[in-house]
Amino acid sequence: MKPSNTEVTKQITDVEHGDCLEINKILARIGEKWTILIILLLAYEPKRFNEIKKAINGISQRMLTVSLKSLERDGLLKRTVYEIMPPHVEYELTPLGQSLTQPINELVSWTRGHLSELKTARDNYDEQQLAKEGSGKTPWQKMAEPLEK
């Protein structure tokens, strides 16, 4: 589609007409509210259901069950049931899940490293939206006022 000059280009052309949909679905799953927290939590040791629930602040029982099942279904974690009374269920990352912690950690690092930049950008943006009130610009620009918050 265009001469390539960076490695990125290769990615793009693949993404545009390849398994793009599949990939995006996986990435959406990773971006789901609790997935990353769970994966990172289990990254260095297996945990039991209620351990995870306690460790992750604010997750409901339902969402934990659902999330764990998704991850198990994708082969990212293994569920082990010890048939004793009372029940004992352990969750741990599979090798596949472990391998995912690498790229995830890089994303987390990136985010942590740019947290202040992101916040500053947001503040600037919100501020400018407010300032747009009566800025004597052309209608093409005034239109863009979202005026929420």
Added chain:
Amino acid sequence: MKPSNTEVTKQITDVEHGDCLEINKILARIGEKWTILIILLLAYEPKRFNEIKKAINGISQRMLTVSLKSLERDGLLKRTVYEIMPPHVEYELTPLGQSLTQPINELVSWTRGHLSELKTARDNYDEQQLAKEGSGKTPWQKMAEPLEK
């Protein structure tokens, strides 16, 4: 809080009680339906609104607007309005946005590299759920049947 043996451990302890919420929000944004596609699309050259719309198959006008605004608000991309008639608006990644393409591409690579594993895992899982019918196991195991699809 256990003795650490991998780098991951450090990440975790930070995540558990730090800016964990903020980070997760950013990651959720990245996982949103169209964000990655947009970022990757703009990674190697700026594009206009309708160019993006055409390039990304299936996105609605509304969602493109919304997504672009989120990204602009976070300082990941810049919106340039050329005040001519008809209007001409260009979107391009900021340096911050560019820097994000790296970790994202690694995530994309990981996903592409493990696509078949993921699919296999899903198929296995779904198959086993069906097989659970009358498997003479303990009630603790039979309970876990979701029986959907």
Added chain:
DNA sequence: CGGTATCCGAGAAGATACTG
């Protein structure tokens, strides 16, 4: 061309109650 505003339906997610 590049949006905004509004309405609507589907699915995600929370709260609560119950169970092997």
Added chain:
DNA sequence: CAGTATCTTCTCGGATACCG
């Protein structure tokens, strides 16, 4: 302990219409 079931609420995202 580790879930399931159900109900309700909330958010996302598509369709449509309109506008500077």
